[in-house]
Amino acid sequence: MRSAVVAESFDGVRWTARLPRAEQTVGALRRAVAEQWGWPLARARLVVAGDALDNDDARLADVLPDAEPDEAVVRCWLAPIRSPAGALPAPGGERGPSLAADAARDLIAWARTVPVRAWAGTLAWCASAHVAGRLGFGNPYMLFSAFVLVFLNLGQRRAGELSAYNVFNPQFQELLGQLRAEHLEADLIDPHRLARR
Structure with a gap:
């Protein structure tokens, strides 16, 4: 029987639940998850490999696979609040209040980075x-x-900085048909060179 169960919330946060052997049931795990993440117990749901764990009296040894540790990860999510007929659901009700606070905090942190x-x-x-x-x-x-x-946004290129031409030609190879000063100089010195090519 497992001594620890890995629980993963809907936003990807993982937590290892260590339950006493006498309390290794689905209900005990659901209570531990709800307490860990501050969820209402009535809305906490557990899912393993696509199957919902609805029976609180079921032993974890019977419902968790023994093959791979990754397969034994219990996915946890909040069930939506059931509103009366015709009433609109509360915004963000399915995701929990902590995500809205985190998003606002991230937005404020990003706004402070802009001068x-x-x-x-x-x-x-x-x-x-x-x-x-x-x-x-x-x-x-x-x-x-x-x-x-x-x-x-057009700036002066500093020495050693790549230009748009250099980005697409990193070895600085001469391109076919490229006009270079050496070619012009050679044509001026020997005007018949083009005819001999």
Whole structure:
């Protein structure tokens, strides 16, 4: 009989449940999972290899496969809240409250990485785009903004930095039909060289 069971939540978080031998039942595992992740016990669901574990009195040794440890991973998810007929479900009810908080925290962390100058420039551009649209110059403003954006991002290439040409020709091989200064110089020195080729 297993001494530990790996439980995986719907968002990919894994946790190893260690249950006493006397309490190795589906119900005990469901209670442990609900307590670990702060889920309501009535909504906690367990699934193994596509089969729902509904019988709380069933022993884990009978329902978990013994072959591979990965096959014994118990997938855990929250059942949706059953709302009265005609009522709309609560937003985010199926995913749990922690995911909404995590998403908001990630969004705030990303927003803090963008410099204040970039935020100010974006807000100024949006305001001027709105004004240009009201005055009937929305399309030219967008076109002009695209050109300005392209030209602002054209920088001077530093020594050793790859250009667009070098990216597609990393060995710097001469391409067929490429005009080089050496060819022009040779043609000026010996104008009949082209005829002999």
